[in-house]
Structure formats: C-alpha cells, structure tokens
Amino acid sequence: MKEKRRRGKPKFPKILFAVFACTLFMLLVSFTVVTPLNNDDTYPPSPSDNISTKAGIELGRKLFNDNLLSNGNTISCATCHKREFGFADTVQFHKGETGMPQPRNTMPLLNLAWNDHFFWEGRVATLEEQVLHPIRNSGEMNQDIKALCNELKNEPEYLLLFQKTFGSSNIDSVQIAKALSQFVRSLYSFRSPMDSIMQQAKKTYSKQQVKNTGKPFSAILQANPEPLKAALRNRGYNFSKNTISAFVTCMQCHDREMNGDKPAIKSNGMATIRKDKGLQGITGLSSDEGKFKVPSLRNIMLTRPYMHDGRMKTIDDVLEYYNHNISGYPNLDSLLLKDGRPIDFNLSEHELEEMKTLLNMFTDRHFVTNANN
Ligand code: HEC
Ligand code: HEC
Incomplete structure (x- = not known):
C-alpha cells in the first residue's frame, strides 16, 4: 500500500491520527497472520497451533535454503535435501558441517503433513520438534539456536518476513521451527x-x-x-x-x-x-x-x-x-x-x-x- 505523508497541518489531532494508523496496521497484520491456506482435502493439513500461511511457507523456504542456519554458514537443509532428487541426495552418508558423515542415508521430504513419526525409526512425533534437530545436531549443522536467532535479527529481510508471518519479529526457536515446518508440510507430491x-x-x-x-x-x-x-x-x-x-x-x-x-x-x-x-x-x-x-x-x-x-x-x-x-x-x-x-x-x-x-x-x-x- 502506498503511504502518503501529509507535511502540512493535520486535519484532525495527531493523537487520533496515531490511533487510526495503529488500528489499520494491526488489522493488516492480523489479516496476514490468520489467513490460512485452503485447509481441505486438496491441500496438506496443518496443526491448529501452526496453520500454514503463504508468508510462513515463504519464510520457511528461505530458511531451508540458507547456509546461515549452520554454525559456520557452510550448509543449509537443501545441501542434503535436494529438490531434483526428491529432497533426498545421491550419496550414502552426507557429511555434516564438521565433515562427519551422517550415520544414516538422507530421507526424502514429501507428504510429511500426513505423518506423525519422523526420522528412520520414527523417534520424533511432530515436525515442529523434528526441524530443530538438524540445526542443533553437532554432526549436522552444529548450530546454537540463540546465536542463530541473533544472526537472523541482523537481517532486515528476515525481520520483515517474521513480522509478516507471526505479527512479531521477536525471532525465537519456536518461530523458526514453525516456519520450517510450514515449508516442509507444503512439499506435497500428488502428480505422478x-x-x-x-x-x-x-x-x-x-x-x-x-x-x-x-x-x-x-x-x-x-x-x-x-x-x-x-x-x-x-x-x-x-x-x-x-x-x-x-x-x-x-x-x-x-x-x-x-x-x-x-x-x-x-x-x-x-x-x-x-x-x-x-x-x-x-x-x-x-x-x-x-x-x-x-x-x-x-x-x-x-x-x-x-x-x-x-x-x-x-x-x-x-x-x-x-x-x-x-x-x-x-x-x-x-x-x-x-x-x-x-x-x-x-x-x-x-x-x-x-x-x-x-x-x-x-x-x-x-x-x-x-x-x-
Ligand atoms: C512389510 C512391509 C514391506 C513390503 C511388503 C515391502 N517393503 Fe519395501 N521397505 C520396507 C521397509 C521397512 C523399508 C525400509 C528398510 C530400511 O531402511 O532398513 C523398505 C525400503 C524399500 C526401498 C528403499 C526406499 C528408500 O527410500 O531407501 C525400496 C525401493 C522398496 N522398499 C521397494 C519395495 C518393493 C519394490 C516392494 C515389493 C516387491 C516392497 N518394497 C515391499 C517395507 C516393505
Ligand atoms: C547433513 C545432511 C542433512 C542436513 C543438513 C539436514 N538433513 Fe534432514 N535428514 C538427514 C538425514 C540423514 C535424515 C535421517 C536421520 C535419521 O533418521 O536419524 C534426515 C531426516 C529429516 C526429516 C525426517 C523425514 C521423515 O520422513 O521422517 C526431516 C523432516 C528433515 N530431515 C528436515 C530437515 C530440515 C528442515 C533441515 C534443515 C534445518 C535438515 N533436514 C537438514 C540429513 C540432513
């Protein structure tokens, strides 16, 4: 929306103008946050405390592809989960950031919105919990989540995207997990x-x-x-x-x-x-x-x-x-x-x-x- 600034005398008191502007802003923010994607049979379902939105998926996609997520900024989720290989990869054991090979083969990511057990033996029950594991795991991205939150707060583009998605740019592990999960849930394969x-x-x-x-x-x-x-x-x-x-x-x-x-x-x-x-x-x-x-x-x-x-x-x-x-x-x-x-x-x-x-x-x-x- 284009914003016109009046330099001259305001037509009504400043305080009223401020209240009006604030209400408009909050209405806009709440509109972005509560607009869910079509949550019916034709689209992956999402849990009630993390309903997928366009903004959330976009933020999740950016995080997924960003090397910033790893400690030394050298690998992203997409380093191992490559789209052209069905979000898996073609090596037996992919190396994590420290050069250590993973103990298991990379799993493909698709249709996980319908799953309630993740990893090869299904040891984790929600995606929101799952997506933080590779970030923290010393053998994978080896990252301290607090340090990551601070890094993201220094990026104006991320501040905007978090604000747009959650109505707040107080970037924390919960928001990161929610956005990544929304993106992973959006990987829906149904056209073979x-x-x-x-x-x-x-x-x-x-x-x-x-x-x-x-x-x-x-x-x-x-x-x-x-x-x-x-x-x-x-x-x-x-x-x-x-x-x-x-x-x-x-x-x-x-x-x-x-x-x-x-x-x-x-x-x-x-x-x-x-x-x-x-x-x-x-x-x-x-x-x-x-x-x-x-x-x-x-x-x-x-x-x-x-x-x-x-x-x-x-x-x-x-x-x-x-x-x-x-x-x-x-x-x-x-x-x-x-x-x-x-x-x-x-x-x-x-x-x-x-x-x-x-x-x-x-x-x-x-x-x-x-x-x-
Ligand atoms: C009893 C259930 C069962 C049946 C029936 C079965 N599979 Fe599997 N399949 C599995 C399990 C469990 C794994 C994973 C095993 C592992 O990783 O140790 C697997 C793994 C695979 C994989 C490797 C997938 C990957 O991403 O690495 C392929 C390919 C496969 N099966 C094909 C087949 C084919 C073809 C048939 C029929 C001839 C078949 N399976 C029948 C349970 C089954
Ligand atoms: C170094 C390679 C590597 C990186 C980086 C990586 N993954 Fe994985 N991913 C794996 C491996 C290996 C597994 C299987 C691990 C296991 O079963 O213990 C896996 C499993 C998963 C699963 C479970 C899939 C299922 O069907 O249960 C999800 C979801 C996932 N990864 C998402 C992510 C996200 C999100 C990121 C980034 C934050 C990420 N991965 C980063 C290698 C990687």
Whole structure:
C-alpha cells in the first residue's frame, strides 16, 4: 500500500491520527497472520497451533535454503535435501558441517503433513520438534539456536518476513521451527502418473464397497487387483499377473498415505548392521529390532542409494533383494511371509523390467522441478 505523508497541518489531532494508523496496521497484520491456506482435502493439513500461511511457507523456504542456519554458514537443509532428487541426495552418508558423515542415508521430504513419526525409526512425533534437530545436531549443522536467532535479527529481510508471518519479529526457536515446518508440510507430491492410475482404479470400486470392508484401499487392491490392471491397460501397459501380484504386495506397506493411512514402522527383513537397531534403539524391545519407517516409493528412481543406511546402490539391488533374497530375520513382517517362510516373488527378468516401469511411474516431474518447492 502506498503511504502518503501529509507535511502540512493535520486535519484532525495527531493523537487520533496515531490511533487510526495503529488500528489499520494491526488489522493488516492480523489479516496476514490468520489467513490460512485452503485447509481441505486438496491441500496438506496443518496443526491448529501452526496453520500454514503463504508468508510462513515463504519464510520457511528461505530458511531451508540458507547456509546461515549452520554454525559456520557452510550448509543449509537443501545441501542434503535436494529438490531434483526428491529432497533426498545421491550419496550414502552426507557429511555434516564438521565433515562427519551422517550415520544414516538422507530421507526424502514429501507428504510429511500426513505423518506423525519422523526420522528412520520414527523417534520424533511432530515436525515442529523434528526441524530443530538438524540445526542443533553437532554432526549436522552444529548450530546454537540463540546465536542463530541473533544472526537472523541482523537481517532486515528476515525481520520483515517474521513480522509478516507471526505479527512479531521477536525471532525465537519456536518461530523458526514453525516456519520450517510450514515449508516442509507444503512439499506435497500428488502428480505422478501412478496417482492418476490409482485414482482411476479407485473409481472402479463403489464408495460403498470400500466403506463396507473397513479395510485400507491397498488391502482391497490386493484382494482384487483387476481395476489396477484395467487402469494400466488403458495406458497401454499389459503387465504379467506375477508382476501385478508382487506390486500390490509392495503397496501393502509403501505409500499408505496415498490412501489416508500413516506410514508404518516395519521390518522388511534386512539384517541390522552398523549397530543401528532401528525402533529397538528407542523402545529397547527385541521385537522392534530392525524396524524402520517404510519410505515412500514416490520419486524412488531419483533417490538412490536405498535403505536407511544406503546399503543398496541401485533399484536393481533392491528388486533382487525382494525377489529372491528376503532374509528370514526374526522381525520380518508377516506381509513378506508365506507359509511361515520369506516370500520368493520369483519374477523373471522381463517381470523385473515391468516392476521398474511401475516404479518409474512414481516420479512426480512437477514436484521435482517446481521452483516453488
Ligand atoms: C547433513 C545432511 C542433512 C542436513 C543438513 C539436514 N538433513 Fe534432514 N535428514 C538427514 C538425514 C540423514 C535424515 C535421517 C536421520 C535419521 O533418521 O536419524 C534426515 C531426516 C529429516 C526429516 C525426517 C523425514 C521423515 O520422513 O521422517 C526431516 C523432516 C528433515 N530431515 C528436515 C530437515 C530440515 C528442515 C533441515 C534443515 C534445518 C535438515 N533436514 C537438514 C540429513 C540432513
Ligand atoms: C512389510 C512391509 C514391506 C513390503 C511388503 C515391502 N517393503 Fe519395501 N521397505 C520396507 C521397509 C521397512 C523399508 C525400509 C528398510 C530400511 O531402511 O532398513 C523398505 C525400503 C524399500 C526401498 C528403499 C526406499 C528408500 O527410500 O531407501 C525400496 C525401493 C522398496 N522398499 C521397494 C519395495 C518393493 C519394490 C516392494 C515389493 C516387491 C516392497 N518394497 C515391499 C517395507 C516393505
């Protein structure tokens, strides 16, 4: 808004003018703060104490990409979480600011607004808490939050953005966490070819049918994969029965948030190495050894190497593992057991290629090229 300053005699007393100006300013500020983004099914939900706004996401995006967040101003969140690789990266263990490699592979960031457990074993329950971990962690950004707040207060652009977002530029860790979380929640991937295929398959079941069973969509799909096959045929793909049957098994664990479920923490049977016991590290229970958060298959062709420790270099390594080599590790999930033994999908070379074609359909080009992410 353009502000015109009157140099001459004011038409009404100064005090009235000041009250009027103050009220106008507060109205404007409260308008920016309380204007939430469309909080319906088509947009990621946000918690009531940190409703996403355009200004908040913009501030979060700036923080996410700013080296200022690290102690020596050398790395940002985006150094490890790269948009072009689905907000993951392509090294096994990325180095933190001090040059120490991370103990785990960088996780991709997408559709986290629907998650309530973060990190590979799901040890943190809110994004607001999660986003401060990498800043403070000595192996990552190694930063003192108070020092960071002071650095940000010296930047006029940040002062403005914090003011615009929170109605106050009293920059503190809570505001930083809220803004970063708003940005991370805005990373919403829903435009892969697999999305439209699944949507089409879903339409084939009547709503009543889905409701009556009370089962997640993935289970309905496994019981009757015909609508999925039909949707694929519509696009010119005629995959073998074996491939489809293996694929719907994958979908019992992966990308459950596509159908309104939270990601599970399970074991796919891989033996734990490097002393990383997964969920057991938190609960102490031997029944939780080797359980990790099931990652999304979205953009999976862009995020190698694979698994929590990046032990598998290529998607072929992963498929070879699932196809013939699932180990009977004690906590292997029952979905990968058949007659008490690890499943052998027994896919032929040709079927493995078909599986790769299916995995390719999870690449959301819009998501990885959108400069607004
Ligand atoms: C040095 C590389 C590195 C940097 C810098 C980094 N991350 Fe990460 N990020 C990781 C790794 C590795 C994990 C998995 C860690 C674990 O499970 O213990 C992870 C996990 C996450 C997760 C959990 C995702 C999920 O699905 O549960 C979020 C969210 C996240 N990072 C956000 C951020 C934000 C925000 C920043 C900047 C403030 C940041 N990261 C900086 C490497 C990094
Ligand atoms: C019982 C649940 C379950 C089933 C079924 C399952 N997975 Fe997984 N998958 C997991 C878990 C858990 C992980 C993470 C393991 C880890 O990091 O230690 C994982 C990891 C992966 C990864 C690596 C992801 C990443 O970001 O590093 C890929 C790729 C993958 N699975 C593909 C498949 C395919 C293809 C199938 C079907 C043939 C399948 N999965 C079936 C649970 C499952």
